[in-house]
Amino acid sequence: MERIFILEAERNLRNAITILLEHAGYQIIVVSNGQNAQEQIQSFAPDIILCDSTLPYKSGLDILRSLRESTKTAEIPFILMSTHLSSDQLQLAKELGANGFLIKPFTEEELFQKLKSSQT
Amino acid sequence: MSLTLIAVSTVNKIGTPLRHTHSIDTTTLRTYEQHTEPMSKPQKSKIMSNLLQNALLEAIPDAIIAIDNQLKITFWNHAAEELYGWSAIEVIGQSIEKIFDEKILHLYQEIYEQHLQEKSIWRGEITQRHKTGTTIQVTTSIAPIKDANDHHIGLIAIDRDITSHKINEDRLTTLSSAVEQSPVSIIITDTSGNIEYVNPKFTQLTGYSREESIGQNPRFLKSGETSAAEYKSLWQAITSGEQWQGQLHNRAKDGTLFWESAVLSPILNTKGEITHYLGIKEDIGEQKQREKEQRALLNLAMELRAANGRAEMIPAILAQSVELVGATCSAFATQQEGTHQLQSEVTYSTSNTYNESIFLLAHTHPSTIAALQTHIPQSTDNLCQHTKDTASAQTETQFEENVPIAMVCVPFVAHEEILGIIWLFRFKSFTPEEIRTLVAVADMVAIALHRAKLHDKAARYAADLEREVAARTQELRAANEKLLELDRLKSKFVSDVTHELRTPVTNIGLYLKLLERKPEKLVEFTKTLNEQAERLRTLVKDTLDLSKLDQSKENLTLEDVDLNSLTESIVKAQLARAESQNLPLEFYPAIDLPKFRGDKDKLSQVITNLVVNALNYTTTGHISVRTYQEQESKRLCIEVQDTGCGIHPEDLPHLFDRFYRGKRDQMPPVPGTGLGLSIVKEMTELHRGKIHISSQVGQGSTFTISLPPYMQWA
Helix, strand or coil: CCEEEEECCCHHHHHHHHHHHHHCCCEEEEECCCCCHHHHHHHHCCCEEEEECCCCCCCHHHHHHHHHHCCCCCCCCEEEEECCCCHHHHHHHHHHCCCEEEECCCCHHHHHHHHHHHHC | CCCCEECCCCCCCCCCCCCCCCEECCCCCCCCCCCCCCCCHHHHHHHHHHHHHHHHHHHCCCEEEEEECCCEEEEECHHHHHHHCCCHHHHCCCEHHHHCCHHHHHHHHHHHHHHHHHCCCEEEEEEEECCCCCEEEEEEEEEEEECCCCCEEEEEEEEEECHHHHHHHHHHHHHHHHHHHCCCEEEEEECCCCEEEECHHHHHHHCCCHHHHCCCCHHHHECCCCCHHHHHHHHHHHHCCCCEEEEEEEECCCCCEEEEEEEEEEEECCCCCEEEEEEEEEECHHHHHHHHHHHHHHHHHHHHHHCCCHHHHHHHHHHHHHHHHCCCEEEEEEECCCCCCEEEEEEEECCCCCCHHHHHHHHHCHHHHHHHHHCCCEEECCHHHHHHHHCCHHHHHCCCCCCCCEEEEEEEEECCEEEEEEEEEECCCCCHHHHHHHHHHHHHHHHHHHHHHHHHHHHHHHHHHHHHHHHHHHHHHHHHHHHHHHHHHHHHHHHHHHHHHHHHHHHHHHHHHHHHHCHHHHHHHHHHHHHHHHHHHHHHHHHHHHHHHHHCCCCCCEEEECHHHHHHHHHHHHHHHHHHCCCCEEEECCCCCCCEEEEHHHHHHHHHHHHHHHHHHCCCCCEEEEEEECCCCCCEEEEEECCCCCCCHHHHHHCCCCCCCCCCCCCCCCCCCCCHHHHHHHHHHHCCCEEEEEEECCCEEEEEEEECCCCCCC
């Protein structure tokens, strides 16, 4: 069973994604901020990370950067969720090694498609 | 009777009366008459006596001529031969007119017939003729010759040559009149320097009459302008017998100074001793004046050319004009536009003789008025005379010395326009030559002033234009920046709004999918869907409020607002929610709170947002709302105090930013769009109010709105 680590600050969205993915058979861990993300991800060792770009304490890109710096987490697929990304941010995210992007508003189909494509 | 013997008395000198004439009997001394018969002893002795007399007459240095009644020459002495060139042999027996001319004949006839009837002797100066034809000036004394019976038998004439004397005299007369009429002034002093003679030119030049000057030492003319060393070298030169030549600056009787070029030399007698000093002085005042004029004109031209604008020209014009005519002071004035009244701009004075009042007099003087009308310089000999006639008693006292002050008003006219005038003042009247010179100056100055005016105008236009362009550029830049800023804000606003919309829209989509998957959770998911819809609604409403504020900041609906009752109604409306959160919500109205003139709806929104905010961020404790009037400033205040989470210092600067929701994770999550406080701020500022926040993390926050009292809306 695939394990997904979700970082999302907005309660309702977090709940919706969790319910949808659990329903689809994923094992889910959810956090609402980036405070201890690195440690949590390291101990959970997810197959995919789904992370919002705007989080309290630490931004999605900062989390991605620290993940890629550690050998234990460097290879974990990372999908960045965002309401809006500037071209600079997009470029930076690609350089840091983001595997996919989910721009809000997104649909259930888009969510699953990104999860699939990021794994291959 | 054919022979006449002439006897001459013992005359020693010409000039003493010839009292005695002795008639000599019919014996000739030098005659061609024949005396052939033998002579007796008495006769011999008589002859001896005659010979003696003859020798005497011959020895006399004056020419002695005797004639008989027929005006024939009977005697001609040696001196006569020398004087007239004729020998006795040639003339004896000849008629007088043959020797001299008819004039003499007539004169002798006249003397003989008329004069000698009464008087015994005639004296006078006559012109005779030399044998060669040249004229000889002689003094002649003519006396009758009488016989024993007192009958006239002839005349005797004693002539003394005065030709050379006469020539000398004429020369002296000529010299004298040359000196008298000399165009240069001549002065003769004795060896101690006392004046013995001055010529009329001296009198004319110095103003001192001959009587006043004689006996004076020439130093009475000293002006003090010529150095002592100069005088010393002068005296050294002339006392050692040399000539001195130089220029002296002297003072005339009327006080005016004048220049003269002087040649001073000692007059030596035949022994080489100094007997007098001679001074020949030429008035070089005019020459000096011309030099001065030329210098002043040249300087003026140079200064006008070098001057940087009108302001620099005027002092130069004044200074050089003063120099030109030797004025004591001057002023430059211009006509005020519209009124044509004269206004002094710059005054220039070489002494402190004058005060402001002289310029005031000049302003209204007829000469000034005439100069302004005729556009040519006008002068007056006595400025103060006019004052006496017209000015007030107060002004009069300032000129009690009654010094005649001459004034000339010179207008500077270019293209029929008076660009200014100057007044020049001095003691001496202005001469027509000076005025002509001033006309030339005026032309030169007018052209320069005109040029300066054009230049100033052009410079002013250029400066104006530059300023205008700079101002416009600045305005445009500011406007552009403002537009750019507005554009940026708009973009940000749109971006912010869409950002805020994206999450609820995502949620709505996902929850609808969830409903499909898990229909059993209908109630739970519907509640979430409603929340999301409500969030969208609030977002749209707040966004509209803000955009309205942007569009129509001035569109306030003004009325007198009772802040107490307004606040109370808002508090009441939120009581239910407060109760649901178990939060006491209290209102403490101020007594006698004045009404505030403002937009009630907008004020209502401000207070509502603050109260709702307090409810949003407070979980335990209480919320109190109060109104009060500040004692000193009299400002009207509404205060909302909570015991909520407080505001972190790093959030304070962004508190009023649109969509700012704080940097921290909100647990539990706080509802709201992030627009509430920015709406509060903008609406408060529309009412010229201020917001004050005091907050402590974990303790709570107090928001205070203070509104200006007696609000005067324009």
